[in-house]
Each structure stands twice: as C-alpha cells, then as structure tokens.
Amino acid sequence: MNCSRIRDSGNVKISTATARYIDYIAVERQYSPSTCRAYESDLSAFTAFAVERDVDDVAHVDLELFRNWLWSSSQSGLSATTLARRSSSVRSWSAWLAQNGYVDIDRAVRLRSPKTGRSLPHVVQRTQMDVMLASLAESAANGDPVALRNSALIEVLYATGIRVSELCGLNQDDIDLDRLTVRVLGKGSKERVVPFGVPAHSALVDYLRQGRPALSTRQEQSTDAVFLGVKGARMGPRSVYSLVSRLLAALPGGSAQGPHTLRHTAATHLLDGGADLRAVQELLGHSSLGTTQIYTHVSAERLKESYRGAHPRA
Numbered sequence: 001m002n003c004s005r006i007r008d009s010g011n012v013k014i015s016t017a018t019a020r021y022i023d024y025i026a027v028e029r030q031y032s033p034s035t036c037r038a039y040e041s042d043l044s045a046f047t048a049f050a051v052e053r054d055v056d057d058v059a060h061v062d063l064e065l066f067r068n069w070l071w072s073s074s075q076s077g078l079s080a081t082t083l084a085r086r087s088s089s090v091r092s093w094s095a096w097l098a099q100n101g102y103v104d105i106d107r108a109v110r111l112r113s114p115k116t117g118r119s120l121p122h123v124v125q126r127t128q129m130d131v132m133l134a135s136l137a138e139s140a141a142n143g144d145p146v147a148l149r150n151s152a153l154i155e156v157l158y159a160t161g162i163r164v165s166e167l168c169g170l171n172q173d174d175i176d177l178d179r180l181t182v183r184v185l186g187k188g189s190k191e192r193v194v195p196f197g198v199p200a201h202s203a204l205v206d207y208l209r210q211g212r213p214a215l216s217t218r219q220e221q222s223t224d225a226v227f228l229g230v231k232g233a234r235m236g237p238r239s240v241y242s243l244v245s246r247l248l249a250a251l252p253g254g255s256a257q258g259p260h261t262l263r264h265t266a267a268t269h270l271l272d273g274g275a276d277l278r279a280v281q282e283l284l285g286h287s288s289l290g291t292t293q294i295y296t297h298v299s300a301e302r303l304k305e306s307y308r309g310a311h312p313r314a
Contacts, residue, residue, distance in 0.1 A: 012102055014050055017058050018043045021093050030189050034165060034237075042089035045073075058102050066090055066111050087113040124265045128251045129158060133199070136247075140206065146230060148211030150243060152203040153227055153235075156182070157244070157259060159200035161266035161284050163187075164237045164259040170226040172208070177201060186285040194283055267295040 022040050025031045031039075049069045055061060069090075074083055094108035124132075136151040157167060166184040174183040180201050181193050196204075212228060219232025227235045237259075244259045263284070270280050281292040 012058050013056055014047045014058055014061065015056075017097060017102055018047055018093070021096050024096065032165065032187055035187075038085065039089050039092075042086045043093055045069075045086070046090055058097055061094075061103070062107050063110060066094070066108050070111075084113045087111060122257050122261050122264060123268045124248065124251070124261060126269060129265065129269075132247055132251060133158070137203070140203070140211075143210055145211040145214040148203075148207040149215065149227060152200070152207035152211070153240065153243070154247065154262070155200040155203040156196060157262040158266055159196035160184075160194045161263045161270075162194060163263065163285075164240050166285075167227065167259070168225075168235055168237055168240060171224040172226055173224070175204065175208075175226060177205065177208075184285070187287075190285065192282070192285050264295070267292070271295050 018040075021043070022036055025039060026033075026036045046066075046069050049072065050056065050061065050065060053065070053068075055065060070083060070087055073086055078086075091108045091111055091113075094103075094111075095106050097103045098106040133151075133155065136147070136154055139147040140151040153167070156162070157164075160182060162182070162184050163186070166186055169185055170182065176182070180197070181195050183191060183193050185191055208226075212226070215228040215230070215232050216222065217232065218230070219228070223232075223234050225234035227240075229235045229239055241258045244262065245257065248257045248261060267280055267284060270283070271277070277292060277296065278289065280295065281289050284292060286292045
C-alpha cells in the first residue's frame with residue numbers, strides 16, 4: 001500500500017475504528033441489522049480483550065493479539081461455530097483497516113478459523129406438523145385475534161420457509177392472495193417472491209379479515225405490518241421465537257426450538273416430496289447451493305431411518 005494513504009493510526013482508537021466499520025457495513029454494504037449486531041458484539045469483545053492488555057489503538061493490533069483472543073475465547077467454552085464467526089469478524093475488520101489506510105498491512109490475513117463440525121438441523125416430523133397446525137386452526141375457529149394470527153403465522157413460516165426477520169418485515173402489500181405468493185426482503189437486501197399453499201392462504205385470509213383489524217385498534221399509531229403483537233405494533237423476532245419455541249416444545253418428544261426449525265422443516269419436507277434442489281435454494285434465498293445441500297443429508301438420514309424401521313432385513 002502507498003504509505004501516503006496511511007492515516008495517523010496512533011490517534012485512532014480500536015473502539016473508534018470499530019464504530020466506523022460498523023457504520024460502513026450497515027450503510028455502504030447494507031448488511032442486515034442482525035448481522036451488524038453480530039459484528040459489533042464480536043468486535044466489542046475483541047476491543048475489551050485488547051484494552052485489558054494495554055492495546056487501545058489500531059497501530060498496535062497484530063496477529064498475535066488476534067490469536068490470543070481466539071485462544072482465550074476457546075478456553076471460555078465458546079462453541080466452534082461462535083469461534084469461527086469471531087475469527088471471520090476480526091478478519092473482515094482487519095482487511096477493512098488496511099484497505100482504508102488505518103494500518104500498513106492486513107494483520108489478520110493469516111488468522112485461521114477453527115474447524116466447525118456441521119450437525120444436521122432439527123426437523124419436525126410431518127405428522128407432528130399436521131397435529132400442531134390442526135390445533136392452531138381449532139383455536140382460531142372461535143375468532144380470537146391472537147389465535148387467528150398464530151395460525152396464519154405458523155402456516156406462513158412452514159409453507160414458505162422464510163426467515164423470522166423476513167416474516168417480521170412483511171407488509172400487507174407484500175402478500176398477493178390472488179397469486180398465493182409473498183414478497184420478502186432477504187439477506188443483502190435481495191428481494192424474492194415465494195409461493196405458499198391453500199392452507200396458508202385460508203389462514204391468512206381469516207387473519208387479515210378478522211384478526212388483524214382487531215389487533216390494529218390496540219395501537220394508536222397505524223402500521224402496515226402483516227403480523228401484529230397483542231398491543232397492535234409490528235411483531236419482532238423475539239416474540240415470534242417465543243411463540244414457535246412454546247409450540248414446538250409442546251409436541252411429543254419436542255424441545256424448545258426456534259423459528260429456524262420451521263425453515264429447516266419446510267426445506268426438508270420439500271426435498272422429501274421430490275422438489276428440485278435448486279428450486280429449494282431459490283425459495284430459501286440461499287446464495288450458495290452448498291448451503292441448501294445440508295437438507296439432502298437430512299432427507300438421506302430420514303430415508304435410512306425409515307428403511308431400518310421397515311425392511312425385514314435392514
């Protein structure tokens with residue numbers, strides 16, 4: 001790098017450079033709020049670690065400090081997945097520092113991420129999904145606004161496999177009841193249109209006609225959000241997580257899994273039914289086919305279980 005581009009890094013604290021980087025990824029790169037929070041959390045942890053060791057400006061950050069931080073993180077019991085994310089966060093930040101002249105070279109270019117063992121995602125059985133959805137529909141039959149919302153919300157999550165952030169961001173004009181599609185804004189501000197089936201359509205119609213109007217009167221300031229909380233405001237991911245976790249935990253042999261379990265379940269059931277892998281990739285909004293391929297392994301495992309349980313010479 002041309003030395004004339006290098007800033008007076010001795011006057012730039014790590015915390016200041018971190019704040020500028022978070023602004024960069026949020027404004028210029030348009031990373032999602034959840035991704036920005038993850039980067040901010042990781043870099044804040046690194047900043048605290050560095051300051052404890054009397055390193056408070058970017059000029060004194062080096063590869064050894066990065067490695068010591070990751071080692072300390074591993075000793076605190078963090079999972080391999082979290083360690084890999086932390087490594088990725090500081091490597092991206094370090095590259096940005098070098099690219100923008102805060103330091104002479106990228107100090108983390110040789111920092112290696114710990115290997116992560118990729119476990120198969122938890123998937124709800126089709127019979128269990130049927131039981132849960134039937135129970136929600138029965139509860140909604142009396143016209144209770146919250147019950148109508150819950151039924152529509154779970155139907156949409158399972159029918160589309162969209163992320164919880166995408167669900168919470170839905171506005172009324174994102175849903176096309178005639179074409180049975182929903183328009184979502186995914187990671188990297190990428191827009192896609194996802195189809196849904198007749199059961200989700202029926203639950204949505206009932207909710208939008210009866211449930212949502214009743215909930216919207218509980219909030220003084222109007223909102224165009226599809227799914228509303230009990231006070232009439234847009235539902236947030238935490239509320240959806242609490243709802244889904246409670247429902248899944250109530251299933252026989254179930255556990256407290258979040259909304260992503262329904263995304264895993266939708267993808268796996270699609271592949272079990274013969275859907276094309278690339279079609280599932282498009283539906284889920286995965287940028288890489290490799291991310292979607294994990295569900296082919298799930299389907300294979302389910303096939304093996306069925307075989308072992310049914311074939312007389314298994």
